[in-house]
Amino acid sequence: MDDSNQTKIDIQNALAEFIKLKTTKSTDEVLDLSKKFLTQLDEKLSSKTSTVEIFKHLQEVEHSQPIYLNGINFVSLCEHHLLPFFGTVDIALYPQKKIAGISRFDDLVRHLSDNLTIQETLTKKIANEIDSTLNPRGVFVRTNAKHSCSGFLNSGDSFTDVITTFATGIYEIDHTLRNEALLNFK
Numbered sequence: 689m690d691d692s693n694q695t696k697i698d699i700q701n702a703l704a705e706f707i708k709l710k711t712t713k714s715t716d717e718v719l720d721l722s723k724k725f726l727t728q729l730d731e732k733l734s735s736k737t738s739t740v741e742i743f744k745h746l747q748e749v750e751h752s753q754p755i756y757l758n759g760i761n762f763v764s765l766c767e768h769h770l771l772p773f774f775g776t777v778d779i780a781l782y783p784q785k786k787i788a789g790i791s792r793f794d795d796l797v798r799h800l801s802d803n804l805t806i807q808e809t810l811t812k813k814i815a816n817e818i819d820s821t822l823n824p825r826g827v828f829v830r831t832n833a834k835h836s837c838s839g840f841l842n843s844g845d846s847f848t849d850v851i852t853t854f855a856t857g858i859y860e861i862d863h864t865l866r867n868e869a870l871l872n873f874k
Contacts, residue, residue, distance in 0.1 A: 742795045743821045746786045755781045756872040757793050764801035766837050775833030780869035782825040807833050811852040819856040826857025828869045
């Protein structure tokens with residue numbers, strides 16, 4: 689057995705021991721649960737593609753108006769608590785010469801959210817990846833999420849919406865254009 693497999697087994701056993709201290713489940717049940725949890729966590733955090741691969745097929749176009757994408761769903765893991773936060777991402781893109789297929793933005797959000805992160809960082813990374821790949825006049829990203837850590841760890845089970853934004857290019861300086869984006873975000 690190599691060191692990697694032994695490390696996984698050690699982690700599964702340690703998690704099972706912790707769960708066993710907190711529940712009345714049998715040893716077999718907690719071993720199965722720890723293995724399942726760690727397998728799912730490994731799958732969520734395993735990068736399946738790269739942003740270069742996501743945006744490999746771009747189209748050259750002349751389009752002089754903003755494009756809005758609303759409600760791209762995501763689930764990510766909080767780097768502070770290892771608990772999920774989830775919600776939607778809205779994107780305003782003011783293209784210059786390149787555009788990408790709509791599904792590419794879904795793929796980008798999924799790719800970047802399959803990580804340990806915080807919402808502010810996720811929002812900024814989405815905007816910056818689009819900006820650096822498509823070289824638009826500007827990008828404006830709004831992320832609206834609920835945080836399990838807030839609801840789970842705080843008394844009162846609060847699942848308050850947290851909204852973060854990040855802008856590049858023309859959206860940093862043109863507040864009228866930014867307000868138009870906000871009006872088009874649902």
